[in-house]
Amino acid sequence: MIRRLTLLVGLALIAAPLALRAQENVYVRLAQQAYNDVDFSGAIDNARRALQERLSREDRIVAVEIMAYSYASLGMRDQAIDAFNQLIFIDPDREPDVETVSPRITEVYRSALARVLVVRRTVVDSSSFVAGQGSVPIRYEVSRASRAVVRVVGQGLSLTIDSTLVGAGTHQVFWLATIGGSPVPAGDYQVVITAIEGSNEFAAPVDVAVRHSAVDTVAHLDSLPGYSEQPEYVRPGRDWKPLGIAVLYTGLVAGAAVALENSALDVGERKELAGISLLAIATGVVMSIKKPDPEPVQANILYNQLLREELARQNRVISDRNVELRRQTLLTVVPLGGVEP
């Protein structure tokens, strides 16, 4: 009794939980129910019946998978491998989860995988890059050593990106998305990875879309970050120099004129001298009192000149770069049905 109970618990542990969605076909549902009830023979029978009917792709995958898991759980290795081989051809990317499925099953799956030639886990990453300056990575996995040919087909083009001998495992190639140095036309493409081993051949296609857009240009600079122009004219403090000069010049000329007067002549009241002298001194007073005129600061003028020359130089570099950028094309490659970058 205890032995039978132990065997049942062991089988239950081996039988991995199949997280399957509700199936349309009744036999698929019965097979799933039987598998969940650890009735592997019943699960196999129902799966076989289901496979004799017209099934949706998802139901077919589930039916084959239940059959493979059940055979593996019952220790029927050859039948399990055959079932897993069917599963691999229908959906190469579907495989037991090593964290939730018994190692006994996953080991059988690996054995089955090693017997067939398939290309799986084909991924084209979403990429955006300037044509000629980047590429889009394409990753794939082959189950056996073979020649892998990666081609891109679409928009009237058929481009072979790579053709090389590869071992079993994951590989990566890069597509520049250019032809003769120019970007490929925008539109939908199909990336086809074909693994060839003797007469065996397996191809895995991935649909992608290529879009063109303009490359962003760089904005011109209004100022150099961290540097600001200095005032070129600074108003000096008020001083009495204008009055001093006016008094000096007036005093010199008036003194000279009075000294040079000819005493033999009637010099009169010196109205002309007095009037202009007063005007000169008054001008000196006004120019001293009024707010002084701003004076140029040579150091600041030179500094600003250097700053403007550097700004102009940098803007010339930006302009040249923008001319180059306007000639470029930004390529965006997204797998169809995938998420855009």
Place this chain on the structure above:
Amino acid sequence: MRRALLLTAALALAAAGSAPAQTVRFGIGALGMTYSESGQGLRWEGGGAAGTLWFRWKRLGLDATGYLAKLKPDSSAVSEMDMLQGDLRASFKIVPAVAVELGIGHRAFDPEFSAQDVGFWRLGVLSELPLARIASIWARGAYLIAPQFSGGGESGLSVEVALGVGVGTANGRFRARADYEFQRIDREVSGAELPIQLSLARIGVELGF
């Protein structure tokens, strides 16, 4: 002398036409003056009009001035007279504030022989300093070389000094100016001293180009 004045004025006008902006100024003004001659009692006072041409190019400068004044005597012994004077000064700046000047001048009176017509060369210095960006002051002094008189005679000490101040717009287009000029010529005729002295004040406006 008159021919030389006319020729220099014509050259100045021709140069003004091709000179860069604000190196040429034309001005008009009013003047008041006192003229004394030949001892105590012979003194005239009056006023009139003045016209100026001012030209600067690099270190070179040219000043042409013409005066026309009606003078009244302070004595009934002499009659009224009109004075016509022309001065031309060419300058060369030797340092920023100081220039040497060389020029000619001529003064004539109407009626003829009511006072001494005189013509002379002058050699002197001009010093001009800015009081502000819109104002400047200048002083000049010159020795008058070999004055020639309509009544003949020789000259001893002959000098002139002047003071001027100008205030204008920052762009140099408009300017007001005031000048004072003093001139002394010690004339001698046959050992007799017959000095001449002139004191003149002028206020005017200028238009720059």
